[in-house]
Amino acid sequence: MIRLGALGLGLLFVITVLWGAIQPRDVVPEDPVEKLHKHPEEIAWTHNGPGNLGVLGTFDRKQLQRGFQVYKEICSACHSINRVAFRDLAALGFSEPEVKALAAQYEVPSIDDKTGEPATRKATPADKFPLNYPNEVAARAAQNGAYPPDLSLMTKAREDGTNYVHSLLVGYADAPANWTVPDGLYYNPYFHSLNIAMPPPLAADDQITYADGTKATKDQMARDVSAFLTWTAEPKLEARKETGVAAIIFLLILTGLGYLSYRKVWADIKGKARSNVVDNV
Incomplete structure (x- = not known):
């Protein structure tokens, strides 16, 4: 009797497994984010060398200077590059007096020699670019809950970083009919969740005037600042x-x-x- 019961249970188990194997599977609904998300556009960068192979490439100093100008005049309103020292800008082709003049435009935290109280002073070439906000709480309070990250290592923190930054900056678009964008957010198919809190920073051509006379189209500004942020993340790239x-x-x-x-x-x-x-x- 026990053997017959065990045999019956085994037969039932086999029948159940076979029944499950032949039944049609439920259709898995397609993730709308995966469907709408786009991969960054592949661009030939001088620092990647011939064929974008990543070897023998060098930075275009003129492009890096233009990219710094885009960062300074547009991006620095919200984002810092706190891992970069002012003296590092000499690698972009700026002279020593120019570096000193740039540093003097910023205030950095200090201590009053007489009272010992917190104070500020003009930055020197040895200082790093100051943070825009003292902490994350203050940053979110100033940006309606959004947190603008430091951009020093951004191209290393994102897959295909240089192309990602470029595509993100030029990728703002109207949302398709089947996608809802909450109030205060913007649709960008290159952003991981499609909805991004950052308004389009490059809103129009000629948003800035390049010092070298280059036409400041949205694509040109995006390329230049992307190259600059690649340099901030890998300043020793060429030496390596x-x-x-x-x-x-x-x-x-x-x-x-x-x-x-x-x-x-x-x-x-x-x-x-x-x-x-x-x-x-």
Whole structure:
């Protein structure tokens, strides 16, 4: 009786599994975010080198200076680059007096020498760009609940960062009919949730006047500031690539010398082996 019961339970289990296997599966509803989300547009950047392969590329200094101008005149109203020191701007081609003048436009936290109370002073080239807000709470209070992140490492914090920043800046659009944008937010298919709190920072062409006379279209401004933010995230990018290329050349030369040494050593050994064979014969 026990065996018959166990057999019945096993048969029931098998029938249940087979029944579940042949039943049509429920249709999984498509995620509207995944359907509407777009991947960043692929752009050829000078720092990525020929073919966007990521090697042998260098920054365009003129573009970096334009990108800094876009950041300073537009983005810095909400976002900081607190990991960048003013003296680092010399790598963009700014002279020492220009760096000092730029630094003097900012106030940084300090301590009053006489009273010991918190105070501020003009920044020097050794200082870093100051934070826009003292803390996250103050930032959200000033931005209606939204938190504007520091942009120093933004292109490293996002997948395909340089292309992402460019696409995000030019990607604002009207939402499709099947998507709802809450009040106070904006539709951007390149943003992870599609709804973004940041208003379009590049609202129109000629929003700024470039010092070098370049036409300030929305796409041009987006490209320039994206390149600049790539530099803030990787200021040693060019040196790292040069070191990598030098290391590869060194390894190739070392490999060649090793192969020649191998041929020389074994040539002598093989020659002696042949002589011994002949002598034995």
